[in-house]
Amino acid sequence: MTDQPDLAEATAGVHAVVPILGAMGLEVVEAAPGRAAARIPSGPNVNHFGVAYAGSLFSVAEMLGGIIGGFFDVPGAVPLVKRMEIDFTRPATTAATARTTLSEDEQARVQAEATANGKSNFELLTEVTGEDGTVVARTHGFYQLRVLG
Numbered sequence: 001m002t003d004q005p006d007l008a009e010a011t012a013g014v015h016a017v018v019p020i021l022g023a024m025g026l027e028v029v030e031a032a033p034g035r036a037a038a039r040i041p042s043g044p045n046v047n048h049f050g051v052a053y054a055g056s057l058f059s060v061a062e063m064l065g066g067i068i069g070g071f072f073d074v075p076g077a078v079p080l081v082k083r084m085e086i087d088f089t090r091p092a093t094t095a096a097t098a099r100t101t102l103s104e105d106e107q108a109r110v111q112a113e114a115t116a117n118g119k120s121n122f123e124l125l126t127e128v129t130g131e132d133g134t135v136v137a138r139t140h141g142f143y144q145l146r147v148l149g
Contacts, residue, residue: 005031014038014063021063024056028067029097034107036067037099042092052092057137061086061098061126065143068102068124074114076147082121083142092128092136100126100141110145118147 005013010031015022025044030037038060045056062084069079102110106122113120121144128137 033071034102036064039097041095061139064100080144085140087138090136094131098128100124114145
């Protein structure tokens with residue numbers, strides 16, 4: 001697994017890979033092996049009735065699998081989302097932050113399995129919170145670390 005990146009560089013990298021995340025104003029606020037968080041401001045992510053657009057809340061949570069997956073040391077492997085379930089629990093009226101973790105045991109399993117087989121599935125549970133700490137959404141993401149080529 002690689003060293004922890006500079007968060008400004010991580011944010012710029014995410015914007016380069018998925019430009020719409022830059023348009024959303026997404027900022028990577030935590031990136032470390034097994035830990036990831038990102039924040040979106042309310043401004044460009046507000047819908048027609050003044051709360052966060054559901055697609056923006058989905059996106060800030062879904063992209064964390066890419067951050068988590070980027071810490072594995074499997075040549076040629078990329079993280080892919082296979083399925084995502086989301087529960088919207090409260091309207092988000094402020095900036096929103098998504099956070100997730102992957103245990104050390106699960107990281108080791110994914111690393112070993114992807115190295116041996118060229119792919120490994122993993123799951124992430126994510127909470128998206130408003131600035132006051134209110135949970136506005138929860139996701140259950142199903143990802144795969146897969147060697148391409």
